[in-house]
Amino acid sequence: MNASLLAVETHQLTKHFDDVIAVDHLNLSVPRGIIFGFLGPNGAGKSTTIHMLTGLLPPTGGTGRVGGFDIREAALEVKKRIGVVPEELGLYERLTVTEQLELVGRLYGVRRSEIQRRTTTLLNLLELEGSADKMILDYSQGMRKKTALACALIHTPDILFLDEPFQSIDPISTKALKAVLREMVHRRETTVFFSTHVMELAERFCDQVGIIHKGRLLTVGSIPDLRVQAGLPADAPLEDLFVQIVGGQDEDDGLLNWLTGAEK
Ligand SMILES: Nc1ncnc2c1ncn2[C@@H]1O[C@H](COP(=O)(O)OP(=O)(O)OP(=O)(O)O)[C@@H](O)[C@H]1O
């Protein structure tokens, strides 16, 4: 595919932490203007990949391009075009959500009046108006995640990297947020690259998914395509699909009998 049409492109992208290979020669192409779900079990390398693509961690080897810019050579150009909600959120605990949004908006060069307008809309979308004057320190987990999401959206980025974006967010806000993200993809050709463990979410929300396991990309495609590739029927449970692809165990082998009560 023409490189300019790609939002994310990696070539042999690799990250080692001492002797752990967190991401292992990852080759991935994500077209612009789609919702891409990055799936994989705990410790698969999803967050590490997101960290490398967004400039939060230097790769050990290989290359990556985001929005057409090299993640190492043109890190600032990448940063200008992306919005990120990392796993660890990285919020300023002693600011209010309004102050946080003003800070981030100004860093990205958004005009003050525009920041105010966008802040009102985002707080309304995420139902945070009632808590706008509280410090992040006093926020619940879900409110923190919403604050991080608002910060990722305030400068209307071209590409969004969201690590488990809906985890701990209530269903009403999740629904509103998903509708806005879909609209951004549809109208502005925004790309949403997000990680999740939730297969149902991936099936309903993603145009394409990639499955990573032990740092290696196992497969890429739509969930119906993956079912076909795995030789499963169209109504096969998503859990079965995931287990089949990552090679987990279907049946327990009796080792847990002491816990389940089968051993008396
Ligand atoms: N800072 C770090 N130092 C050492 N090892 C790390 C570090 N960050 C991640 N790892 C290791 O790299 C591997 C991939 O971790 P990563 O956080 O990318 O997984 P993940 O797919 O995001 O998992 P989860 O679904 O649990 O969030 C794991 O083996 C993890 O222990």
Ligand SMILES: [Mg+2]
């Ligand atoms: Mg993670």
